[in-house]
Amino acid sequence: MSQIKGPAIFLAQFAQDTAPYNTLANISQWAKGLGYAGVQIPAWDAHFIDLDKAAESKQYCEDLKGQTNGLAITELATHLIGQLVAVHPAFDIMFDAFAPAELHNNPKERQKWATGQMIKAIKASRNLGLDVLPTFSGALLWHTMYPWPQRPQGLVELGFKELAKLWEPILNVADEYGIDLAYEIHPGEDLHDGVTFERFLAATGNHSRVHILYDPSHFVLQQLDYVGYIDYYKDHIKAFHVKDAEFNSSPRSGVYGGYQDWQDRPGRFRSLGDGQVDFKRVFSQLTQIGYSSWAVLEWECCIKDSEQGAREGAEFIKSMLIDTPTRAFDDFAGGAADDATNRRILGLD
Template sequence: MLTTLRGPSLFIAQFIEASGPRATAAGLAEWAAGLGFKALQVPALDPRLQDLRDLSEADAIRRLETVSRDSGLEVSEIAAHRAGQAMAVHPAYEALPGMERAKAGPEAAARDVARAIRIAAALGAGRVAVFSGGFLWPYIYPYPPIPERMVERAFDELARRWRPLLDAADAAGVDLCFELHPGQDLHDGVTFERFLALVDAAPRARILYDPSHMLLQHMDYLGFIDRYHARIAAFHVKDAEFRPSASSGVYGGHQGWLDRPGRFRSVGDGQVDFRGVFDRLAQHGYDGWATLEWECCLKNAEDGAAEGSRFIAGHIIRVTERAFDQSLRGTLADEAIDETLGIRR
């Protein structure tokens, strides 16, 4: 069934500031509405959002309901990426900045994800964007060869940790949308399929589709939609480019983002074929939101947001409600069809 997807929405995580209006969900909503966005993807557990910080779950829901009503914006998804990442953390990453949640352990991470599920359900968003967490990323290139059963053991444990949350999401009518992302154990179609098999094809195990991560992995990101469209429930509109280099490759040489051969760009400035992406999503009946995620090593964030809103609005395909040749088709009774075809009964 052809469906016109919704948008533009804005993932606000990259636009939170330490003070001023954009230190709050309310201020960010007002700013985003002025740029033409129609919804927000909200990291409701982010302590930087001063008007949500330290609120009870019920108060956070009421606050977001007020923000939505006052701004006229919907909540497209609740984002819980850091909580998801903390579900499974290799010891090599535990001490890094930004991994504070991991120190509380996977049980605390699971409580955070469960809270995000309940908030999404209460707001009618119906989708939570998450990372999977990762035990295996330090071993992504198999030298020295990793021991037998290490991959199987890691995926068994990943599935064991996520299965209760997938059941809770199903009971709440909420999709858990795994962003397939390098650094996570679920980072491409093969790893998602392996996980899906271990959770008995749980109906709420869905995909947050972000073509930028697939382009940088040299994947067929349009073919990915054809293959996995039934599982895609969220969509990050984020651009990237890969510029072949004589001195560095896909791993980037430990360089900063500006100097890597593969780097993220503001939407429209990179190499992702978004006309093809929006076309495939429309063809397969994607009924979720197109959500701008701004990450660019070059362009100012303000310009990226303003341009991104217009870019998404300009790429949304308002699907046709009838076939272009419908009025010419007409009808014939079966007997008349047989006579026309020369079929003798």
């Protein structure tokens, strides 16, 4: 068994124009003071990284690592970029916010830009000495998620085929640079559960760089077995967002949420320890399957302030980390082992 690294913190929800959240040096000093050992950097956020420079210059990346006050850079996250690799026209207006203003109302150029940004993030990851790149898949089929009106035959297969075509050039560059893409399994993406991950994997020809970012909070909201998922997809889990959630059954609303704000939905994200995720089982299962990368806090909560959530989150993750054993607990009771004794125990002599 391997040991999980942590705690680390995803910086996206904390970025601001005011100190200490405005530069990598400032925010990493803040995170270090809370007890974090690593930071996951949102690759789209100029507060923390110049992606163009990081893709081209190893020296820039070395300088970037020198700004983290001794904390590790765990991964570059590319969720808002990956989202734009595949966007259904129904979501064009809302997702334009993730792209530069000059690309708004121009879906084709926006998609080309997103592909280019993903390739830059792959190169930057290699320059930083990283080997996993978390992202979103985007979605062509999400508007057909509920099977009404009835989906025409072949629609789902075509959707995943086309999604794979959009990602193929990115995946091939990732393979060239030795970077695994860890798709966060997330509602709103075409990869939102196990079945859809399998569909995409198959559509890419089982591409060796297609993997998973595991976040149990999204499974609570979908009422999915988040512990069983770990064992089922153990060979593909390459990144881990530690985020809590709860689902409170209601006579008025269910998993679709009734178009309500987060605070009023039956399923909602919570700060670590305030929700329903059984993290003792999650960390135990991840440790058992040999996951040895980072446990990264992603703070999202509609009740608790981010500063409190970050402060409590570091200690929470520390309490979940497992020091893997160097010897079996019952070694003291064992006898000497040899083939002759074993044969006698089995009654073979």
